[in-house]
Structures are given as structure tokens and as C-alpha cells.
Amino acid sequence: MSTTTHPIRTIHATFAEKVDAVLSALELEGALPPGSPRGNVAVEPPRDASHGDLATNAAMVLAKQARTNPRDLATKIVEKLLADPDVDTAEIAGPGFINMRLSPASWRAELAAMAALGADYGKSTLGDGVTVNIEYVSANPTGPMHMGHCRGAVVGDALASLLEFAGHKVIREYYVNDAGSQVDTLARSAHLRYREALGDTIGAIPEGLYPGDYLVPVGEALAKELGDRFKAVPEEEWLPIFRAHAVDAMLDLIRDDLALLGIKHDVFSSEAALQAAGKPAEAEAWLRQHDLVYDGILEAPKGKTLDDWEPVELPLFRSTRFGDDQDRPIRKSDGKWTYFGADLAYHFQKAENADALIDIWGADHAGTVKRIKAAVAALTEGAGRAIAFDVKLVQMVQLMRAGEPVKMSKRSGSFVTLADVVDEVGKDVVRFTMLTRKPEAQMEFDFAKVVEASKDNPVFYVQYAHARIHSTLRKGAAENLAPSDAHIELLGAEELELVKQAAQFPRIVEAAALAREPHRLAFFLYELAGAFHAYWNMGNDRPDKRFIIADNADLSSARLFLASQIGQVIRNGLAILGVEAVEEM
Known part of the structure; x- marks a missing residue:
């Protein structure tokens, strides 16, 4: 169970409980059968805001069980809803949906809840x-991070924070692919730089080795630690040592x-380490026992015949x-594990310590x-503990400058490094974008676009809203005005x-967590920032709508209270995304 409890209920949760209480009352009256399942009953904002603040499909879902038509059941539900002082209007729409408008007092109470929480x-x-294990x-481990890794890194990290905010225990995991041929190539590349550090002239980096300058300090460190004893010995003597160091x-x-x-x-x-511990072999043995692995021969690759292809068991x-187009090998002809064979064992290992697994992979x-x-x-099902497993695919990012693709980094030798990008535009810009x-x-x-000071740049637009709020609060303080909820009844329709x-934030958090989609929070923050900027701009033409009214301290304090809570919600959302809520721009 989550260790955090919130006795203060947010407005959407409160009204979901109110609708549930109405349905319970109708059961007691015999208008609904006792114990009518309500799992599909929803209470949420209607798609069209002009229809009201909240809508429910309760009558549509339960009419069949009540042996009546949805509009008749909706009439009974509406009658009880209208008895609630927090409901201003409740109307039946279409075949039986119910649209509600909540009282201004309800929204003022929600504003107070934002401050309290x-x-x-x-x-x-x-x-x-x-417990959710997120691997991203x-x-x-053959070089510095590049922008091909960046998007998955941010999506995975934001998703981890989102799920924690929504009450999950999260394990952030990185799988080190240190058993393949690429790490032998890395070791050979490091050995070349080691020889260079010892004074050898290495010339152009040979084809097939990693050319980036990032290996120069690795070679220098190896030379300092090991001296020249591995300079001219056979590869089999130094390869394991250089592989581990590199x-x-x-x-x-x-x-x-x-x-x-x-x-x-x-x-x-x-x-x-996974392979050394025999985990893939354990997985294979279990799968064989359950007739899920067998010894067989793959079909010939397309275009190949027996003359140019040798079948191997x-x-x-x-x-x-399970829906794949062919069965897949878990070991190669030389007995080594395929990537798939090692990967399935790795996932089985992760499942030992988690209730659900999420992988963030490149779209390739x-x-x-x-x-x-x-x-x-x-x-996992065979082991008696079925594990929810989801894979999120992330597309690559095309780096541009003034409409032209960005050239490679000299340091990397083949790609633009993440460090170079963060150094130029900053962490927050990269993450939010x-x-x-x-x-x-x-x-x-x-x-150029990601640092542009305009509405078209989402990270600027959201951070500017937060900075604007703090600027307003500072101006209020200079005039001895502090945010206060003492007179929030003075807030009118536009402020509400x-x-x-x-107030959409709590339900956006839950919806985003259920869908495993942290980008929904970025969209929400952009819309909230837009709403704040629109209200602010209203004050340019209507002095009575400004946050600070020179001759009305009570209204000013109430509007400053409103501004401070909009800022709080923006901060909460940005914190999940790992972006700073700046106070000045």
C-alpha cells in the first residue's frame, strides 16, 4: 500500500463518490438491483466544455440491469443529484448521458484543496x-550517450516519476549489453589508444574499431595503470582485461x-553476469520441460537454396x-546465446522482483x-506468477539547425553527443521537448526553435507562465499584498x-499512468499555461481583470491566491517531467 494518504479529496474523486452514493440510494429504493456492477460507470469532464463541468454515463451503463430505458433511469439520477447543493444543474443529454454544472463554491473548495495539498x-x-520495473x-557500453538514446531516456525517466507519483514502487533499471562482440571491439579500440598513450603512432583508426576521441583518456588511464606489459603480447592475454576496464x-x-x-x-x-550465473540455461531448461523449446531447423532465408545455405539444427x-511468424532460435550454431535467448532470461530475472515490467525500446x-x-x-505464467509486460517504442530524433541536419560530433566519431546538446540548450529544454x-x-x-521565446515553443511557454506567476507574487509583496483564501468568494466565472x-491535473496523472504516457502531462501543462496567459492578457484590455487591483486588497489577495495555486500545479507537473519551474526568465 502507498504510505501517503490524502484525507482531502479532489473534486473529480469527490463527485465520483457522490454519483456512487446516488446509485446506492437507488438500489435501496429498488430502482436498481442490489449489487449492480458499476465498474464501467464513469464521471469525467465532457468532451465539449459547453455541456458542463462533469458528465456521467451511469444511466447508460445500468439501464439494462434496471430493466428500464436509460433516459428514465437518468431522470431518477438527476433528481437526486439536484438535491446536492454542490450541483447547480444536471441535465439529460442524448440517449441518457447526464451533464452537470458544479457550484462556484465547489471550485473554490478545489482551489483551497490545491493549497492544502x-x-x-x-x-x-x-x-x-x-512494483514496476522500468528498463530504459x-x-x-561502447561510447558516450548520443541523441539517439536521449528520447527513450527522457520518456523512461518521466514515466518512472509519473508512476511513483501515482502510487507505484518503481525500479529504474539499465541493462548492460556486455557479453556481445561489440565489447570485444571496444576492448580492441581501447588497446589501440593504450598503445598510442605509450608512444606508438597508430595512424588512421582501422575499419571496424571505434574512432571516437572519447577512448583517448581510457587508453591513457590503462597505460598509467598497467604500464607497457600488454603492449606487444597476444590478444588473448589482454582482451579480457581491457574489456573489463573499457x-x-x-x-x-x-x-x-x-x-x-x-x-x-x-x-x-x-x-x-547473467550468462555467467547460468540464467539463460535455466530458462531454456524450463521452456523445454513445457514443450516451448525444441531442436529444429529454421526455414531457408528468402532467396537462399540448399546450395548456398547449410541447414543447422x-x-x-x-x-x-504466440502469434510470431516463425519460431526463434535461442542459441547460435556455436552454442552462444542469441540476443533473444539472453533477453528472455533477463526478463525472467527482472520479474522475480517486480509485479510489472516496462521496456522503453527504439522503434527499430x-x-x-x-x-x-x-x-x-x-x-512467468508457467512459474505461477503472471507478470504484466509492456514495451514502449520510441522513434529516433532528427537533429536540425536552421532546417539543415546537424553534422556529427568529432568527439564521438559518428554521432552527436547528448552532452553537446545539453551544453548548448540546457537540460530542461531537452527533457520537455x-x-x-x-x-x-x-x-x-x-x-533554433527549442530556445525560441514564443508560444510555439512549449517549454518556454510553460516556464514563462510559472515565471510570470512569481513575478506577479513579487509585485504583490512589494505592495504589501499576500495570497490569501480569506475572500476567494470574490473570484468570478473567468477566474474559476x-x-x-x-483541477484536471489529478485525473490527467491517473490517465497518463494507466496509459504509460508521460507526454500527456506535457500537453496538459501547455494547455494550463495557455489558459493562464489568456487570463493575464485579458488584464491588458480590462484593468478590472488584473491580478493586482490598486484599491481592492481583498480581491487582489484572492487573485494572488489563485495565481499561486496555478503555479503550484505547474510545479507539480514539471517536477514529474524532471523540468525546473523557473521563477525568472
């Missing part, structure tokens, strides 16, 4: 302490790069049972989603529209 406003017990980034150095580099984005993982799991996972891995989900389902599109949608990151907008 502060940084906890919007928190949920939805997760109920459920997991870039090969991987450790790259992980330090990766941690430093991620820290630039404010990202820190709880667990770094090693593929090499391999251990195959029956992924076709889309073809493997179905089979890894099948394998995890087979392993990565969440302004659904992760599966293509994205362009234009260096701002409250209504901000």
Missing part, C-alpha cells in the same frame, strides 16, 4: 504499492551523461504459438516485441475557469 496535489494511490536507455570506463561515461539530464538508475544489470522457441526493435512478450508470458510528441511519432529537434483547468 501543495506538492502532493494530484498524487494518487492508483498504484497501490505495485540500455545503450551498448566497459567500466564507458559505464562511468554513460552515468555522467545521464546525470546531465537528471537521470539516475537504481540498477545496472550485466548481461555477462538449433534450439527454437515456439513463438508461433519493433520486430522483436511480440516474441519477447510471448517468452515472458510463457516463463522530448515529451512534446507521442514517443511513437517522428520528431525533429531544431536547435482557471481553477477548472488546473
Whole structure:
């Protein structure tokens, strides 16, 4: 269970309880059968705000059980709702939907709730302490982070924070692919730089090795620590040593790069350690016992015949049972584990300490989603503990400058480093921008546009709203005016529209957490910032709508209170996204 409890109920939760109480009363009166299931009853804002503040489908959902038509049942529900002083109007729409307008007092109470809960406003017990393992980034430990990793890193980290805010226990995990041929290439590249540090002239970096300058300090550190004893000995003597040193150095580099984005993982799991512990072999044995792995021969690749393709018997996972187009090998012909074979064992290991798994992958891995989900389902269900498993695919980011693709980084040798981008535009710009599109949608990151001071730049627009609020509060303080809820009854319809907008935050948090979509918060914050800016701009033409009214201290204090709570909601949302709520711009 979540350790945080909030006796103060937010408005949408309160009215969901009110509707539920009305349905219970109708059961007692015999208008509804006792124990009528209400799982599909929703109480939420209507799609068209002109229809009211809240709508419910209760009559539509329960009419069949009540053996009546939805509008007749809706009439009975409306009658009871109108008896509630917090409901101004309740009207039947269409075939039986009910639209409600809430009293101004309800929205003023919600404003007070925002102040009372502060940084906890919007928190949920939805997760109920459920442990979720989120694996994200997991870039090969062969160099610094680049912008190809950035989007998945931000999406994964924001999702982790979102699920924690919604009551889950979260494990942030990084899977270190340190068992493949790429780490041998890294070791050879480091050895080359080691020789260079010892005075050898290495010339152009040979084809197939990593050319980036980031390996120069690795070679220098190895030379300092090991001296020249591995300079001219056979590869088999130095390869394991240089591999371990180089991987450790790259992980330090990766941690430093991620820290630039404010990202820190709880667990770094090693593929090499997983294999050394025999986990893939354990998974294979279990799958064989349950007839999910067999020894077979793959179909010839398209365009190949027996003359140019030699069939080899391999251990195959029956992924076709789970919708895949062919069964998949878990080991290669040389006995080494395929990436899939190691990966399914790794997921089985993660499932030992979590109730749900989420992977953040690049869109280029889309073809493997179905089979890894099948394998995890087979392993966890067979072990008597089915695990929810979701994979979020993230598209690459195209870096642009003035409409032209950005050139490569000299330091990396082949890509633009994350550190270079954060150094130029800042952590907040990078993080928020990565969440302004659904992760599966293509994205362009234009260096000029992301720092533009305009409404078209979401991170500026949201941060500017927060800075504007603090500027207003400072001006109020200079005139001895403090935010106060003592006279919030003076707030009118236009001010309460701002409250209504901000009050969406708790339900947006829950909806985003359920959908595993942190970008919904970025969208919400942009809309809330827009509503605040619109109200602010109203004061340019109508002095009576300004936050500070020279001859009306009570109204000014109430509007400053409103502004301070809009700022609080913006801060809460930005904190989940890992973006600073600046006070000056």
C-alpha cells in the first residue's frame, strides 16, 4: 500500500463518490438491483466544455440491469443529484448521458484543496504499492550517450516519476549489453589508444574499431595503470582485461551523461553476469520441460537454396504459438546465446522482483516485441506468477539547425553527443521537448526553435507562465499584498475557469499512468499555461481583470491566491517531467 494518504479529496474523486452514493440510494429504493456492477460507470469532464463541468454515463451503463430505458433511469439520477447543493444543474443529454454544472463554491473548495495539498496535489494511490520495473536507455557500453538514446531516456525517466507519483514502487533499471562482440571491439579500440598513450603512432583508426576521441583518456588511464606489459603480447592475454576496464570506463561515461539530464538508475544489470550465473540455461531448461523449446531447423532465408545455405539444427522457441511468424532460435550454431535467448532470461530475472515490467525500446526493435512478450508470458505464467509486460517504442530524433541536419560530433566519431546538446540548450529544454510528441511519432529537434521565446515553443511557454506567476507574487509583496483564501468568494466565472483547468491535473496523472504516457502531462501543462496567459492578457484590455487591483486588497489577495495555486500545479507537473519551474526568465 502507498504510505501517503490524502484525507482531502479532489473534486473529480469527490463527485465520483457522490454519483456512487446516488446509485446506492437507488438500489435501496429498488430502482436498481442490489449489487449492480458499476465498474464501467464513469464521471469525467465532457468532451465539449459547453455541456458542463462533469458528465456521467451511469444511466447508460445500468439501464439494462434496471430493466428500464436509460433516459428514465437518468431522470431518477438527476433528481437526486439536484438535491446536492454542490450541483447547480444536471441535465439529460442524448440517449441518457447526464451533464452537470458544479457550484462556484465547489471550485473554490478545489482551489483551497490545491493549497492544502501543495506538492502532493494530484498524487494518487492508483498504484497501490505495485512494483514496476522500468528498463530504459540500455545503450551498448561502447561510447558516450548520443541523441539517439536521449528520447527513450527522457520518456523512461518521466514515466518512472509519473508512476511513483501515482502510487507505484518503481525500479529504474539499465541493462548492460556486455557479453556481445561489440565489447570485444571496444576492448580492441581501447588497446589501440593504450598503445598510442605509450608512444606508438597508430595512424588512421582501422575499419571496424571505434574512432571516437572519447577512448583517448581510457587508453591513457590503462597505460598509467598497467604500464607497457600488454603492449606487444597476444590478444588473448589482454582482451579480457581491457574489456573489463573499457566497459567500466564507458559505464562511468554513460552515468555522467545521464546525470546531465537528471537521470539516475537504481540498477545496472550485466548481461555477462547473467550468462555467467547460468540464467539463460535455466530458462531454456524450463521452456523445454513445457514443450516451448525444441531442436529444429529454421526455414531457408528468402532467396537462399540448399546450395548456398547449410541447414543447422538449433534450439527454437515456439513463438508461433504466440502469434510470431516463425519460431526463434535461442542459441547460435556455436552454442552462444542469441540476443533473444539472453533477453528472455533477463526478463525472467527482472520479474522475480517486480509485479510489472516496462521496456522503453527504439522503434527499430519493433520486430522483436511480440516474441519477447510471448517468452515472458510463457516463463512467468508457467512459474505461477503472471507478470504484466509492456514495451514502449520510441522513434529516433532528427537533429536540425536552421532546417539543415546537424553534422556529427568529432568527439564521438559518428554521432552527436547528448552532452553537446545539453551544453548548448540546457537540460530542461531537452527533457520537455522530448515529451512534446507521442514517443511513437517522428520528431525533429531544431536547435533554433527549442530556445525560441514564443508560444510555439512549449517549454518556454510553460516556464514563462510559472515565471510570470512569481513575478506577479513579487509585485504583490512589494505592495504589501499576500495570497490569501480569506475572500476567494470574490473570484468570478473567468477566474474559476482557471481553477477548472488546473483541477484536471489529478485525473490527467491517473490517465497518463494507466496509459504509460508521460507526454500527456506535457500537453496538459501547455494547455494550463495557455489558459493562464489568456487570463493575464485579458488584464491588458480590462484593468478590472488584473491580478493586482490598486484599491481592492481583498480581491487582489484572492487573485494572488489563485495565481499561486496555478503555479503550484505547474510545479507539480514539471517536477514529474524532471523540468525546473523557473521563477525568472
